[in-house]
Amino acid sequence: MSGISFATIAWGFAGGVVPTFFWLWVWLRNDHKPEPRGLVTLAFIGGAIVVPLIIPLQQVIYHWIGHHTNSMVLIAAVEECAKFLMIALVIFPTRFIDEPIDYGVYLVTGALGFAALENMLFLLNPLQDGNIALTLAVGNLRFLGATVVHSVSAAIVGISLGIVFYKGTFFKIFYSLVGIACATALHALFNFFIMKNTDIAIITTISILWVVGIFVTFAFQKLSQLYTPHRY
Numbered sequence: 001m002s003g004i005s006f007a008t009i010a011w012g013f014a015g016g017v018v019p020t021f022f023w024l025w026v027w028l029r030n031d032h033k034p035e036p037r038g039l040v041t042l043a044f045i046g047g048a049i050v051v052p053l054i055i056p057l058q059q060v061i062y063h064w065i066g067h068h069t070n071s072m073v074l075i076a077a078v079e080e081c082a083k084f085l086m087i088a089l090v091i092f093p094t095r096f097i098d099e100p101i102d103y104g105v106y107l108v109t110g111a112l113g114f115a116a117l118e119n120m121l122f123l124l125n126p127l128q129d130g131n132i133a134l135t136l137a138v139g140n141l142r143f144l145g146a147t148v149v150h151s152v153s154a155a156i157v158g159i160s161l162g163i164v165f166y167k168g169t170f171f172k173i174f175y176s177l178v179g180i181a182c183a184t185a186l187h188a189l190f191n192f193f194i195m196k197n198t199d200i201a202i203i204t205t206i207s208i209l210w211v212v213g214i215f216v217t218f219a220f221q222k223l224s225q226l227y228t229p230h231r232y
Contacts, residue, residue: 008127015127015139016120020112023151026217027108030224031101039096043106046086047113051121054082069192076187080180083111083150084157100165101224104158111154115147141194145206149190152213153183155220162223186212 028040058075065071087110097103119142126134160179164171186209193205 004124004128008124011127012120012123015135016118016123016142017116019139019143020116020119020147023147024109024112027112027151027155027220028105030217030221031105032224033099035096035102035105039091039094040106040109043087043091043109044113044116046090047083047110047115048117050079050082050086050110050114051117054078072191072195073184073188076191077180077184079114080153080157080183080187083107083114083154084176084180086110100162101158101220103161103165104155104220104223107154107158108151111150112147115142115150118150119143119147141202145190145194145202145209148206148213149187149209152209152216153187155216156183156186159216159219159223 024044028034057078061071061074061078065074084107087106091097091106091110092103097106119139122138122142123135126138157176157179160175160182161172164175190205190209193201196202
């Protein structure tokens with residue numbers, strides 16, 4: 001991607017990053033006690049930083065395994081674990097994780113930061129080639145598919161941790177592992193069917209993803225309603 005113009009980067013940012021702010025609003029509006037903007041921004045940037053860190057690992061996986069089912073699962077697991085670890089290391093130790101929904105809020109924010117930079121990178125090549133039709137197609141697919149799977153997967157992990165908010169460390173570790181496993185399975189299935197690159201597969205996959213997303217969003221909302229926030 002050498003020699004990419006500033007205009008291309010700017011349009012890539014507009015098409016890849018800006019739309020994720022809509023999904024960020026969709027998820028964060030469930031939090032009745034808004035989080036500090038600085039910490040939310042840090043989570044978003046932290047998620048974006050994960051992208052260049054795992055790209056070399058993804059290339060190694062494709063080199064040794066190829067574009068097979070096993071590589072789809074492994075790459076999904078790497079992404080979900082990396083996103084989780086970034087937020088767990090940077091955000092979880094702070095005093096602002098003071099109610100069950102907070103895990104999900106910050107994990108989803110980090111996942112959307114990841115999706116934002118990933119979307120931008122996917123858009124740079126068609127933008128550089130001046131292929132407007134492909135740029136719009138990729139942008140729409142990322143907005144309706146990849147960005148949603150990243151946020152929904154993160155929400156699943158956040159819900160798992162929120163359920164055991166008042167439990168001990170063992171339960172939190174166990175439930176986080178269960179959540180990551182479920183998130184990885186959803187992400188891997190999405191990758192597998194999207195890679196088929198047929199209209200039927202893409203439409204079916206996105207439709208199923210949105211159905212799952214609706215249930216996860218409902219659970220996310222219930223999590224914020226069932227527990228009384230700690231006010232300090």
